Amino acid sequence: MKILFIGSRLFDDAAWYAKKLGIETIVTESNNQAVNLDLADKVYIVPRGMDEPMDIAIKEEVDAVVPLIGIDPPLVDVGKMKDTLEKENGIPVIAAPYAAASLAANKYETKEMLLKNNINTPKFNHLDEPYDIEDLKEKLPLVLKTPEGQGGTGVKIALTKEDIVDFVSEKNNIFTEDFVEGMEVSIEVLRWKNETVSLVPVYKGDTTLEGTHPLSKIKQAPLNIDGINNEKHNKSIKTLAEELANLVGVEGTMDIDILHDSKSKNDFVIELNTRPSGTRYMTAAATDIYPICQLIDMACGNWSANKVKHSMKNYFATELPIGDFPSDKTIPKEKVFDGDTAYVVHGPKHYQRVTIRADSRKNLNNMTYNLVEDYAIKNNINFL
Template sequence: MKLLFIGSRLYDDLDWYVKSKGIESILTESNEEAINLDLPDQVFIVPRGMDGPKQVALMQKVDAVVPLIGIDPPLIDVAHMKEELEAEYDIPVIAAGVRAVELTSDKIRTKGFYTEIGVETPNYQILNSSDELTLDFPVVLKQGQGQGGKDIKVARSIGDVEEYFKEFDQALCEEFIEGAEISIEVLGFNGEFVALPPIYKGETTLEGTHPLNKTKTGPCMVEGLDNNLVQHTAYKVAKNLDSDGIFEMDFMYSRKNNQLYAIEVNTRPNGTRYLTTATCGVNSLCELVNMAIGEFSLSNISDKLQYFYSTEIPIGNYHGPAPNEPVKSFEVNDFVVHGPEGYQRVTARANSKQELENLVEKLI
């Protein structure tokens, strides 16, 4: 079995799994100084875009393509490549298709999609000037495209809105939901979908604190919230997107209103994947490989499911005990260190809350 991986930044997360399966690995990357280029069997440096990876896939006669792209802009090009390679060359590309990417890469279109399928989302309006605002403060101002908290502002007054419009001509304006932030991964392939356990990412703040700066826990345990509802809603969203790969969804839960609100969907590997793996034993990146080699199924996922208490803590630079090899595998570790120097995080798991607290004390 020969697989082509696109993008090297995330490749070390699954290199150990690729090798364990005896897969011949080929990787394309546009940056010749990128990390992890020493890990695959072959590496091809190609120009930005998907034409280079497509040509490598055809030249090397690969069995499938697994994009490892963690940012939004290239996803639509990946989707078009997927349609071409699958339709004309019968080479599976384990990624979202054009419709799914178009619906999820623009927050305004995502809002319309939620309304169409009957999923609750915070009240919103599209503003072309501050004078058009009718929602009560505080509100959240966003651009249609962007990720990682970019171009998002929590506005508490009309002055904040006016300040936002000094930089932007239009805004998606959404009511501010006070409550719990929740993420969940859904895996989908060939019309089968499975929602993994939800992750608690902390409380919403008027300061707009980024999730990377919060301590997160799994499984999600928020008073009043039924995790089955989160999983059911996430499944419904993925089923209606009807595509392949990883879907990471963000929700808010308002205790005041006892209401779950859908916020956005990402059709790519995401920042909560370590915590999801620690919590339930299912590694979404490894499941992309399983989709490519014909070993993904709902029954296989069910057989892998485990139940742990887990947490992810931002630490800057890690100086604790070294994990076992492979260092990114929870199959041989009860903790994983990830992220670049200065912004590292530790994700740890244990069988009980007390055991988890004891482990964290040793690590940090």
């Protein structure tokens, strides 16, 4: 079995599993100084874009292609490559097809699709020039967006008239979205050959008027909200995720961002992302299902939704941004959770995060304090 992986930044999430299965690995990467190149059996340094990886997949006669791309802009081209390689060369590409990728890449079209299918999303409105700044000022706080963007780029939470003026002077093709006060939630869903399974809803912190990036927040799973039936609520979110994946026809993995309104108690879908999720370590910690490893199983023809459902476990998990992991603690070599109480450290130096799991909230709390006591005390963290 031979698999081509596109992109090396996330390859350490896949290399250990591919090696375990005896798979020959080829990586294409545009940066010859990128991380994880030493983990592959063969490496090609290529220009940006999908033309070279597609040619290499054909030349190397690989059995499948697994794109490991964690940013949005290339995903539409990945979808085009998938459609071509699968139709003309019979090489499966474990990623979203062009139609699903292009829909997810356009945040405004995504919201129109949600509205058309009666799926809750915050109220939105496209802005036509000339902009009525005074009218917009009356609706503050207000979220300003452009159709493209990722990780907060192309998004502004406007609190003042000046915020509005600054955004519209720098951007075009703008739409507005109502600000929802509540919780930010992500859930990953896997889909292949018309089989679909959702994983675990992950709490990513509360919405803030400052627009704090999710990477700067503490994550927890499973989602736990005071005053509601959490088991029923999590099941509802998982069902919604599967319906959305089927609706757009995604393949591989999709990350769905949701806002839980603290006032109405309703869930609002914000966007879809046809790429590995930033919450994948939380997913693995809480369920023992490693999303990127699942992509390899799909490539091998050894994947089914029922198999995933029956393998899924239930742990308590948290993730903290710690900067640099304490030097007196051991960093696990592989990003694998070893046992019922375990942790993984990930991210570049000075921007590291630690993801921890345990079989109870009490044990999770104790493990967290034992690992990063100074950080926990400083941020007044208590998971009980």
